[in-house]
Amino acid sequence: EPEVTQTPSHQVTQMGQEVILRCVPISNHLYFYWYRQILGQKVEFLVSFYNNEISEKSEIFDDQFSVERPDGSNFTLKIRSTKLEDSAMYFCASTGGEVRSYNSPLHFGNGTRLTVT
Amino acid sequence: QQQVKQSPQSLIVQKGGISIINCAYENTAFDYFPWYQQFPGKGPALLIAIRPDVSEKKEGRFTISFNKSAKQFSLHIMDSQPGDSATYFCASRAGNNRKLIWGLGTSLAVNP
Numbered sequence: 001e002p003e004v005t006q007t008p009s010h011q012v013t014q015m016g017q018e019v020i021l022r023c024v025p026i027s028n029h030l031y032f033y034w035y036r037q038i039l040g041q042k043v044e045f046l047v048s049f050y051n052n053e054i055s056e057k058s059e060i061f062d063d064q065f066s067v068e069r070p071d072g073s074n075f076t077l078k079i080r081s082t083k084l085e086d087s088a089m090y091f092c093a094s095t096g097g098e099v100r101s102y103n104s105p106l107h108f109g110n111g112t113r114l115t116v117t
Numbered sequence: 118q119q120q121v122k123q124s125p126q127s128l129i130v131q132k133g134g135i136s137i138i139n140c141a142y143e144n145t146a147f148d149y150f151p152w153y154q155q156f157p158g159k160g161p162a163l164l165i166a167i168r169p170d171v172s173e174k175k176e177g178r179f180t181i182s183f184n185k186s187a188k189q190f191s192l193h194i195m196d197s198q199p200g201d202s203a204t205y206f207c208a209s210r211a212g213n214n215r216k217l218i219w220g221l222g223t224s225l226a227v228n229p
Contacts, residue, residue, distance in 0.1 A: 004160075031215055042221045043153075043161060043206060056216055091160050095215070105151065106217065108160030 006109035023092030123220025136194040140207035147209040
């Protein structure tokens, strides 16, 4: 079964550094998402991406965050200047091989654990 | 504002018992209600989902019960097994808005 893959599985960085989290969504999916989860707490929506542009973002997704789909397969999340409170599990998800399939399931990757020291 | 309220926060069930997790929502525009299962170190995985035109959906040992008037839905795990031990999240979504609103999660432990 196709799956969403994320790299790296664990990233440690110093406060103020830039990090790029990488994701390869399922190949025929059209909608891409980043979510984060702080220490086993609830899953928080960050951003959704469709047709090469952001379709929605949360208040968490401020100017320090950006997303990109550089080559048609990868989907990246960049944090420009990391803060301690950015430490979390970051999950990429994809869905929607069909148009108007708004209740098609989200497929999640296994996440990248980001630790900011 | 917590739009999807999930309870209990944690649950311990004996093997063979029934696990019940409840969620309540506020937005009457929500029309898609999935449950996700998450094992440690893994991403959430869709377990079962329901739309509000039915009151119950069953897939194997997992059942969603939906009460539209009360704006509540629940997950029932029949014959709970130790392998069901995981965190369960309810979620909701409205119409063409693909953003899921998540509950806070329930940590289920099934004792052998």
